[in-house]
Amino acid sequence: MAELAGQAQDARKPETRRRPKARYAMPLKIALGWLALLALWEIAGRQQWVAGGALPSPSGILGQLIVDWHDYPEHIRATVRTSLIGFLLGNLVAVLVGFLMASWRPAGRLLSGVNVTLFAMPPIALTPILVIAFDGDAPRIALAALSTYYPTMVATVLGLTRVDARLLDLVRLYGGGRWATLRWIRLRHALPTLLAGLRVAAPNAVLGSLLAEFGSGAGAGLGHYLIGSLGRGDPARLWGIGLVATAISAGFYLSILLLARGWVGRQAPAQESLGGSSSGSMSRAGRLLCLAISVTLPVLLWWAAVWGLERVGVSPFVLRSPPELVVELFSTMRPESLTRIVGGALAQTVPWCLAGMLVGLAFALLLAIVGTLSPVLGRVLMPLSLLTQSMPLVALTPLIVLIFGRDGATILAITISVTFFPAYVTLAQGMALVPAATRDCVRVLGGSRWREIRLVSLPWSLPYLCAAARLVAPRAFLGVMIAEWLATGTGVGNLLNVARGSLDYGLVWAVVVAAVLVSVLLYLAVTLIEHWVLKRYAMASAS
Amino acid sequence: MTLSRRRFLQMTGSGVMAGALGWPALSMAQNGQGTPFAMQASWVNDAEFSGYFVAQRNGYYADEGLALDYRPGGPDVIPEGALLSNRAAVALTTVESTLKAVTQQGAPLVIIGTQYQKSPVGIVSLASNPIEKPEDLAGKVLAVPPVNRLAVEAMLAANGMSTDDVRIVPYAYDPTPLLKGEIDASLDFVTNVPYTIQLHGEEAVSFLLYDHGFPVFNDTLVVTRQTLESRRADLLAWLRASRRGWEENFQDPTRYPPLFADSFFAGNGRAIDNEIFFNQAQQPLIESPNGIFSMADTDIARCVEALGRIGIEASAEHFDTSLLAELEA
Incomplete structure (x- = not known):
């Protein structure tokens, strides 16, 4: 995501060139802003302003990090190793599937169900x-x-x-076939974009590995260290672990950035959209068939996975295939039927999820407007935003419940923190791409910055707002689940935990499948609204 | 970190194999000679499992002809899952979750002994806002790990209260909200968290659920029915070595924790003094006149009755004391 923000900043460059003095003033202001922020944090931490001292000061965190340092290398190695292996495997599959989808158009349609599922499913449910x-x-x-x-x-x-x-035509003109276009044009063109994708994927791998470490009981890894440290009641230690995890994510991100710079130079990656290009060429019946297959495929994969696991000796007691789960869902053998339990929990969770989506989007929009009105402030707040994305929330729970309590406010706070960042990056990109001529039009006529935003930037960013809403929908569900699990003890998040604890594997599977399903449905609902809105305003979809 | 190509391939190679196949054998660290025997613990390495660490360090398992594969637990690890997935021969479990799975879902499990005669699960609060008995909980905020919710309900019911009288919120094993007064009490091992509270300059007050209407075992030793039949000799060997480890550990509960600082406890994020505190506090809860792990018929009956009150219809059949009897003989 963050490289999109980089592009957003690049897009502003011509403006700075017009005023040479501003070239040095801007970084200086940003650096001063960071220093001020750090100083404020330090004072707040030392004076125990926030949550009775549950927010440690930066110097306190650093001091604790130095004291604990001998513990870290082993955990860092374990986390880096597992995330690296996962990163390689995941990318291998992703690139192969990407090749398949690019070279055989129907593949994209057939796999769309699997892709949307993988995108939308909440990792803590998995x-x-x-x-x-x-x-x-x-x-x-x-x-x-x-x-x-x-x-x-x-x-x-x-x-x-x-x-x-035109490049493809050129190769064809000289007698080149499919292979030649792939070799000379497509692969070369794909490389910068692929590397940009890898950059987004790298921190994801670290977070994924960390999240699974909480539970798997392995002896080393930062997630494991975090769990062991929870009982100390020492926020400085927890923040230290979070910051080291953040540093690993940043390290992954930067290594790929450097690799990309060295390999393909500063060539900008493709920015155009993915969706909606292949329609029309297929008959109605063909499209329906594709749809049916794409919906069935995730279920078949689940079935195959369960079948395979039973073959390697995992007890059927803990596994549920799709038909087994359906039977269990409607079974009357249980004291309370599964559909009822899961339905009750969903009824608690989904309204918060919708509220969280709106609040998260509003927060991101606010931040994007602030960033447009004051680029300096926008960039000063950037590292803070990044930090909220890679700090494990379990480490922040005491702080959050001390500030927001254990009710709706905490649910919204956690959901905002989980959702706003990708939405913000998307919106900032949209606002930065407003044509200067349109903006100048308002300015020339004497309009204020705010008027410019209202009349030009906001309407222009509508497709980006829609794209942001699509990103936010499944994450909002994840955010509410995390809040329910860590703070409020209600809804689907809590149910998953209780089901796990009481060894009710039927319930575990039911909750997991329900969570994935709801996330996918939310995503699809937002996509439909997006189609409708954009059609109405005759705009093209962003990303 | 610099990686040689070879080292890199080693790392990725082994990970991919174990990962892709989910193959149990590859991930087991089998140290030494003897019959491979895997045990699944219920939590990350801390003093709760000192007896098994002592037995490993002093070679008691090897003496019995076992090559022990000790598997630490964690918040997401369901020890019974390791039994049902054939990854461990014996697991340490929470008795109510095991018997719930047995009675309500037909899990083929059986309890062959218990580490804690009295479960160390209790209600911990600060002396400045003390909660000394169940009645004091009325109108208060109590943090409970979801796994232990049933136990709290049982304790409340036994004292004429219900969950309407207390606000129950999730507990994630971080005492900060308790120390800051955001919650009034939390449910935790009374052998553990009071140490941290003292370290923060407060005094802790606690009572055991065991003493207030929920007299159950904890860290019960659980096996599958199949293992009980087919690996009797190995189970006996494991019980004998583990009991020896616990007995040696309690000769002086301050002796062993420091010796594990760089082995079993390395990098677990906790202080050695905390482990010593834990080890001392748990001694009276583990030791029994009939020998460590023993399950007296009267205690089984009380445990069964307590579970009955939370809707778990357990019976003495779910406890098999034949191995323990054989151990005495």
Whole structure:
């Protein structure tokens, strides 16, 4: 995501060139802003302003990090190793699938069900199943790989398909076939885009690995260290672990950035959209068939996975195939039917999820407007935003419940923190791409900055707002689940935990499947609204 | 970190194999000679499992002809899952979740012994806002790990209260909200968290659920019915070595924790003093006149009755004391 923000900043460059003095003033202001923020944090931490001292000061965190340092290398190695393996595996699959989808158009349609599922499913819902199914490092690797897949797959398809048609014509004109266009044009063109996708995927891999470490009981890894440290009541230690995890994510991100710079130079990756290009060429019946297959495929994959796990000796007691789960859902053998339990929990969770989506989007929009009105402030707040994305929320729970309590406010706060960042990046990109001429039009006529935003930037960003809403929908569900699990003890998040604890595997599977299903449905609902809105305003979809 | 190509291939190679196949054998660290025997613990490495660490360090398992594969637990690890997935021969479990799975879902499990005669699960609060008995909980906020919710309901019911009288919120094993007064009490091992509270300059007050209407075992030793039949000799060997480890550990509960600082406890994020505190506090809860792990018929009956009150229809059949009897003989 963050490289999109980079592009957003690049897009502003011509403006700075117009006023040479501002070239140095801007970085200076940003640096001063960071220093001020850090100083404020330090004072707030020392004076115990926030939550009775549950927010440690930066110097306190650093001091604790130095004291604990001898513990870290082993945990860092374990986390880096599993996330790296997961990253490689996930990308391998993603690139292969991307190739398939780019070279054979129907593949994209057939796999869309699987892709949307992998994109939308909440990782915390998946961990218990992975821990049951796999052993040792495997759950961590699997979650890292799954978290890596989607961005890389999208980037591969994008890079291979969005090629300047004139270049393709040129190769064809000289007698080149499919292979030649692939060799000389498509692959070269795909590389920068693929590397941009890898950059997004890399921190995902670290987070995925970390999340699975909480549970898998392996002896080393930062997630494991975090769990062991929770009982100390020492926020400085927890923040230290979170910051080291953040540093690993940043390290992954930067290594790929440097690799990309060295390999393909500063060539900008393709930015055009992925969706809606292949329609029309297929008959109605063919489209329906594709739809049916794409919906069935995720279920078949689940079935195949269960079948395979039973073959390698995992007890059927913990596994549920699709038909088994359906039978159990409607079974009358239980004291309270599964549909009722899961339905009751969903009724608690989904309203918060919708509220969280709106609040998260509003927060992101606010931040994007602030960033447009004051680019300095926008960039000062950037590292803070990044931090909220990679700090494990379990480490922040005491702080959050001390500030927001254990009711709706906490649910919304956690949901905002989980949702706003990708939405913000998308919106900022949209606002930065407003044509200068349109903006100048308002300015020349004497309109204020705010008027410019209202009349030009906001309407212009509508497609980006829609794209942001699509990104936010499944994450909002994840956010509410996390809040319910860690703070409020209600809804689907809590039910998953209780089901796990009481060894009710039928319930575990029912909750996991329900969570994935609801996330996918939310995503599809937002996509439908997006189609309707954009059609009404005759706009094209962004990303 | 610099990686040689070879080292890199080694790392990825082994990970991919174990990962892709989910193959149990590859991930097991089999140290030494003897019959491979895997045990699944219920939590990350801390003093709760000192007896098994002592037995490993002093070679008691090897003496019995076992090559022990000790598997630490964690918040997401369901120890019974390791039994049902054939990854471990014996697991340490929470008795109510095991018997719930047995009675309500037909899990083929059986309890062959218990580490804790009295479960160390209790209600911990600060002396400045003390909660010394169940009645004091009325109108308070109590943090409970979802796994232990049933136990709390049982304790409340036994004291004429219900969950309407207390606000129950999730507990994630971080005492900060308790120390800051955001919650009034939390449910935790009384052998553990009071140490941290003292470290933060507060005094802890606690009572055991065991003493207030929920007299159950904890860290019960659980096996599948099949293992009980087919691996009797190995189970006996494991019980004998583990009991020896616990007995040696309690000769002086301050002796062993420091010795494990760089082995079993390395990098677990906890202080050695905390482990010593834990080890001392748990001694009276583990030791029994009939020998460590023993399950007296009267205690089984009380445990069964307590579970009955939370809707788990357990019976003495779910406890098999034949191995323990054989151990005495």
